Amino acid sequence: MADPRLHRILPCVETRKCGTTGLKLSVLGIGCWSFGGSDEDYWGRQDQSAAEGVVRRAVELGINYFDTAEAYNSGRSETALGQVIRGVPRDSVVIGSKISPSNTFPGRITEHCESSLKRLATDYIDVYMVHWPLTARSISFFDRSITTPPAVDEAFAELMRLREQGKIRFIGVSNFAPGRLREAIDTGAVIAVNQLPYSLLSRAIEWEILPSCEQLGVGIIGYMALQQGLLSDRYSSLGELPALRRRTRHFDSRKVPQARHGGNGAEAELDDALKGIRALARDLQTTVSRVALAWCIARPGVTCALAGARNVEQLEENARAFASPLPANLVDELDEITRPLKQKLGPSLDYWEARDNDRTV
């Protein structure tokens, strides 16, 4: 049942409207967390000329969305992205950045937004997201000394002022479970997007937050679309994935010193899911990463799937996923293949913490 349409490379990646807002994002977004990275950082060293190549080629392929955060490599991801986009017409790119929840106390949001603008070397950020909810549990991950969270209405009022001043075009959130999203919307802020983990191997959003976002007109940007490289199929066993990327509840915490969730993992279900996806990709004579990325955007509520790309080769491979939509029967088949893993991991959106310590609620 080889489907030749899965092989063609798209001259131009499709764009989609983000929820009910006027924001339009390409269905493939470039995760820029690795940009500006050094040996000590999560993704390791990232060569600036490779980052430049990725951004230039992405724009040629019709990809407009570039995702960063003030926290990524202590601001160096924003700086590296800023240097690269100087050479690209500003209106051909949509820049998303995120403020850490620990920096959302009154007055500090404006200060932090201005610092991000400087690093990005731009006059406005297209989508400015609150990286994690404004709760004590979520904030303490960024700054242990903070025990009382900021007032949600004051924080979003300041974001609305930034919007009025033209410093940001759209307000977004990230890792917000339904209750937190509703709380943000109740402040009167128009929330364009909720950035959430979403991949064939991380389907928790399907339980509650995906339908909530659809109902509320909020777009979804799915991160971890390649499960931090696991769905690129370059690892012949789970243990080969770098330890830092094995800290999620998919993996047995006893085998990963850096894991915080304390659980036994779901490695049997994960292995079975990967075998099933590989077999399906083989039947279609395509790659696991293309199947994984095409599946992510098959649900209309998902506006954009984010994938990091270290070089132009990875980017082009990923862009090939969007040559044509994944047929509905294949989406269903992939849903079935990964259902036992989805059930085992459950509806908690926080893949790094135990369910009773979920930072998204």
Ligand SMILES: NC(=O)c1ccc[n+]([C@@H]2O[C@H](COP(=O)([O-])OP(=O)(O)OC[C@H]3O[C@@H](n4cnc5c(N)ncnc54)[C@H](OP(=O)(O)O)[C@@H]3O)[C@@H](O)[C@H]2O)c1
């Ligand atoms: N909002 C949040 O809380 C949050 C959290 C995490 C990530 N994000 C965003 O999501 C972006 C993506 O990060 P992620 O964690 O979701 O990772 P990901 O995109 O699932 O994985 C990216 C990694 O996969 C590998 N890769 C990508 N394309 C490949 C290809 N074609 N062939 C082989 N390997 C390939 C590369 O690994 P190597 O580096 O090993 O080559 C790359 O660094 C980040 O940059 C960030 O913007 C947001």
